[in-house]
Amino acid sequence: DGGITQSPKYLFRKEGQNVTLSCEQNLNHDAMYWYRQDPGQGLRLIYYSQIVNDFQKGDIAEGYSVSREKKESFPLTVTSAQKNPTAFYLCASSLSQTQYFGPGTRLLVL
Amino acid sequence: QKEVEQNSGPLSVPEGAIASLNCTYSDRGSQSFFWYRQYSGKSPELIMFIYSNGDKEDGRFTAQLNKASQYVSLLIRDSQPSDSATYLCAVNAGNQFYFGTGTSLTVIP
Numbered sequence: 001d002g003g004i005t006q007s008p009k010y011l012f013r014k015e016g017q018n019v020t021l022s023c024e025q026n027l028n029h030d031a032m033y034w035y036r037q038d039p040g041q042g043l044r045l046i047y048y049s050q051i052v053n054d055f056q057k058g059d060i061a062e063g064y065s066v067s068r069e070k071k072e073s074f075p076l077t078v079t080s081a082q083k084n085p086t087a088f089y090l091c092a093s094s095l096s097q098t099q100y101f102g103p104g105t106r107l108l109v110l
Numbered sequence: 111q112k113e114v115e116q117n118s119g120p121l122s123v124p125e126g127a128i129a130s131l132n133c134t135y136s137d138r139g140s141q142s143f144f145w146y147r148q149y150s151g152k153s154p155e156l157i158m159f160i161y162s163n164g165d166k167e168d169g170r171f172t173a174q175l176n177k178a179s180q181y182v183s184l185l186i187r188d189s190q191p192s193d194s195a196t197y198l199c200a201v202n203a204g205n206q207f208y209f210g211t212g213t214s215l216t217v218i219p
Contacts, residue, residue: 042211045206097161
């Protein structure tokens with residue numbers, strides 16, 4: 001069953017804590033992306049990766065970090081430097097010019 | 111700055127009517143165009159894509175592209191209450207995708 005999976009569905013972060021959001025795809029897509037969505041707003045690009053071991057910053061990379069050690073996996077770490085992390089985080093992958101999304105992770109701050 | 115503009119709505123149509131959603135984009139180098147449907151609390155779902163000028167039909171959905179006017183639209187025929195959602199317009203330029211803020215559609219039974 002092909003697709004993009006994200007875990008966890010909900011994540012709670014304490015003050016000063018780093019948290020990691022998982023994104024896995026078995027679609028054999030080369031490119032993967034992380035977006036943030038705030039209520040009533042569009043999608044903002046955090047990071048993207050076109051190939052393994054390479055990634056580029058998007059519009060709002062500050063306070064976030066990523067790795068791309070495997071084609072199937074593109075985890076996102078929300079660091080303590082991100083002062084307003086509460087949002088809906090969406091992972092996507094693309095083949096050619098078409099992009100597909102995972103189910104998302106909702107991050108809340110305690 | 112690559113921009114994608116959508117009327118945020120909300121747009122309300124009666125069941126069975128045609129819903130028309132519009133989108134303009136700023137980058138003339140944009141190559142492909144997408145419509146996503148997003149239900150409240152869920153992730154965006156791809157419903158249509160179009161690469162060439164003209165119309166593309168898929169069931170009750172028709173996407174229309176006019177590159178000269180930098181305009182793309184989505185028509186939903188025979189609208190159903192299950193079509194009530196936010197519709198995101200997206201364009202691809204190079205390695206990135208750019209999204210509008212979405213149009214909220216409500217189909218009234």
